[in-house]
Amino acid sequence: MAERLSAREVLTALADEATFDELPPPARISPPDGPLAWPGYDAARARAAAHTGEEESVVCGTARVGGTRAVLIAFEFGFLGGSLGERTGDRLEAAYAYARQRRIPVVPLVATGGSRMQEGMRALTQLQRVARESALTREAGLAQVAVLRDPTTGGGWATLGAGADVVLALPGAQVGFAGSRVRPADADPAAYTAEAQVAAGAADAVVPPAQLRATLARWLRLLTCPSTTPAPPPEPLGETAVLPATGWDAVRRARSPLRPRAAAYLDAYFTDRVSISGDRCGGADPDGMLCGFGTHEGRTVAYAAQTGTATRPAGYRTAARLIRLADRLGIPVLTLVDTPGAANDAEAERQGAGAAIADVFGAVASARTPLTTLVIGEGGSGGALALAAPGNTWATPDSYFSVIAPELAAAILKRPPREVEATADGLRIRPQDLVELGVIRGTVGA
Incomplete structure (x- = not known):
C-alpha cells in the first residue's frame, strides 16, 4: 500500500517553497445534515474537520512546481474518505474556473473513495460538474496532469483521474473504479493497482514519491510551451550518407x-x-x-x-x-x-x-x-x-x-x-x- 499523506503534506512536498496560495472556498448554506437530512451527517463532518483541520475533502490553490504556476487540487482522504459532496463540487468548479481565467494548468492530486453516501444522488451529480469543468479546460487548451494517490476509486478516478491528459500514479496505490468494499469477493486485488492501470493503458507511469516533484515539474514545463514553428527533422545516425543503389x-x-x-x-x-x-x-x-x-x-x-x-x-x-x-x-x-x-x-x-x-x-x-x-x-x-x-x-x-x-x-x-x-x-x-x-x-x- 502506498503511503497516505494528508492534503497539506502532499502540497508541501510538491509546491515550490512559499508559493502555495489557497483559493477561498465558495460559500454554500446547507440544510441541517445535508440535502437528505441524513441523521448525524453534520456531526460526522465536524469530527472529520477536527481530525484533519480541513473544512472539506479538497484543498485548492495555486503554486509553482519547478517554476511553473498551476492550480493544485489536493484531496484529504482523512475527511470522510476524500469523498465528493456538493461543497467539494463547489470547490472543484471554482478551481477549474480560476485556472481558465489565469491560463494555467490543473493538477488534481487524487485520493478519494468516491461520492459521499450521506448526500445521495446530489453527491453523485457532482461528477457531471467535474466532467464539464475538465472538458471546458481541455477546450481552452490547458493541460491537466493527475497524480493518483492511495486510494483513487469511484467517480474521482473516472473523472479527475482518468480524464486528465497525463496520469501519473504512486507505487502501490489502489486505483480502480470499484473500491475495495464493493468489488466482487473473488476479484484479484492486483488488478486494482496503479501498476495494473499502467499495464492496461489507463495511466502513463508509476512514479516513486522521491521523484514525483521533479517529474511533475518536468511535465508542467513541457506542456506549457506552445510553438508554431515546425520541428526540424533529426540528423541521420546511420554510418553512411550514400543513398542506396537499388x-x-x-x-x-x-x-x-x-x-x-x-x-x-x-x-x-x-x-x-x-x-x-x-x-x-x-x-x-x-x-x-x-x-x-x-x-x-x-x-x-x-x-x-x-x-x-x-x-x-x-x-x-x-x-x-x-x-x-x-x-x-x-x-x-x-x-x-x-x-x-x-x-x-x-x-x-x-x-x-x-x-x-x-x-x-x-x-x-x-x-x-x-x-x-x-x-x-x-x-x-x-x-x-x-x-x-x-x-x-x-x-x-x-x-x-x-x-x-x-x-x-x-x-x-x-x-x-x-x-x-x-x-x-x-x-x-x-x-x-x-x-x-x-x-x-x-x-x-x-
Missing part, C-alpha cells in the same frame, strides 16, 4: 540489425523527455510505439516513434492520443516512421487494427499544429503512412517507403521469389525515388 539495397539497409532505431534518435534529438503510455482503451504497445514530449533546442516537441516492429492497435491509438493532445496545447509534433507494417495477426484484428490506424490518419489530417516526419527505417504500407506528415516527410539514406513489402508485392502479383529484388526496383522505394515522385520532401544527411 530498391533491394534500400530494403536490406533498412532491415539491418545494426541500423539505429527510434530510441537512439530520440536520445540524440532531445535534451530531456517524458513518456506517455497507453491508449485509454485497455491496451499499450510499449515495444512498438514510443510517445511523449521532450525539449529540443530549448522548446517543447511532442513525438510518436515506431520502433521497427509491427505496430499494434494500441500503439496507433496512443499515437493518435499524443497528436491530439499536442494539437490542443499548440505543441509541434515529430513522428518517426519505422515499421514493416501494422500487426496483422488475428488478435490485432480483434483489437480493431483498422479503426486504430484510421484514428491516426484522422489525427494527422485534422492537426493544426505543425507535424514533421522522418522515415528512419522501414516504411511498410498504410501502417507507416498513417504517421507521415503530408508535405513535411523526410527520409534517411538507410530507409525505404513502399506501398507494401517487396516480398508481399511479388506474391500479390504472382511473381516467383527470384523476382522479389526486381520488384523492389520497380516499386521505386528508395529515398531518392520518393523525392522524385513527390512523396517526401527530401532526404537528410545525403
Whole structure:
C-alpha cells in the first residue's frame, strides 16, 4: 500500500517553497445534515474537520512546481474518505474556473473513495460538474496532469483521474473504479493497482514519491510551451550518407540489425523527455510505439516513434492520443516512421487494427499544429503512412517507403521469389525515388 499523506503534506512536498496560495472556498448554506437530512451527517463532518483541520475533502490553490504556476487540487482522504459532496463540487468548479481565467494548468492530486453516501444522488451529480469543468479546460487548451494517490476509486478516478491528459500514479496505490468494499469477493486485488492501470493503458507511469516533484515539474514545463514553428527533422545516425543503389539495397539497409532505431534518435534529438503510455482503451504497445514530449533546442516537441516492429492497435491509438493532445496545447509534433507494417495477426484484428490506424490518419489530417516526419527505417504500407506528415516527410539514406513489402508485392502479383529484388526496383522505394515522385520532401544527411 502506498503511503497516505494528508492534503497539506502532499502540497508541501510538491509546491515550490512559499508559493502555495489557497483559493477561498465558495460559500454554500446547507440544510441541517445535508440535502437528505441524513441523521448525524453534520456531526460526522465536524469530527472529520477536527481530525484533519480541513473544512472539506479538497484543498485548492495555486503554486509553482519547478517554476511553473498551476492550480493544485489536493484531496484529504482523512475527511470522510476524500469523498465528493456538493461543497467539494463547489470547490472543484471554482478551481477549474480560476485556472481558465489565469491560463494555467490543473493538477488534481487524487485520493478519494468516491461520492459521499450521506448526500445521495446530489453527491453523485457532482461528477457531471467535474466532467464539464475538465472538458471546458481541455477546450481552452490547458493541460491537466493527475497524480493518483492511495486510494483513487469511484467517480474521482473516472473523472479527475482518468480524464486528465497525463496520469501519473504512486507505487502501490489502489486505483480502480470499484473500491475495495464493493468489488466482487473473488476479484484479484492486483488488478486494482496503479501498476495494473499502467499495464492496461489507463495511466502513463508509476512514479516513486522521491521523484514525483521533479517529474511533475518536468511535465508542467513541457506542456506549457506552445510553438508554431515546425520541428526540424533529426540528423541521420546511420554510418553512411550514400543513398542506396537499388530498391533491394534500400530494403536490406533498412532491415539491418545494426541500423539505429527510434530510441537512439530520440536520445540524440532531445535534451530531456517524458513518456506517455497507453491508449485509454485497455491496451499499450510499449515495444512498438514510443510517445511523449521532450525539449529540443530549448522548446517543447511532442513525438510518436515506431520502433521497427509491427505496430499494434494500441500503439496507433496512443499515437493518435499524443497528436491530439499536442494539437490542443499548440505543441509541434515529430513522428518517426519505422515499421514493416501494422500487426496483422488475428488478435490485432480483434483489437480493431483498422479503426486504430484510421484514428491516426484522422489525427494527422485534422492537426493544426505543425507535424514533421522522418522515415528512419522501414516504411511498410498504410501502417507507416498513417504517421507521415503530408508535405513535411523526410527520409534517411538507410530507409525505404513502399506501398507494401517487396516480398508481399511479388506474391500479390504472382511473381516467383527470384523476382522479389526486381520488384523492389520497380516499386521505386528508395529515398531518392520518393523525392522524385513527390512523396517526401527530401532526404537528410545525403
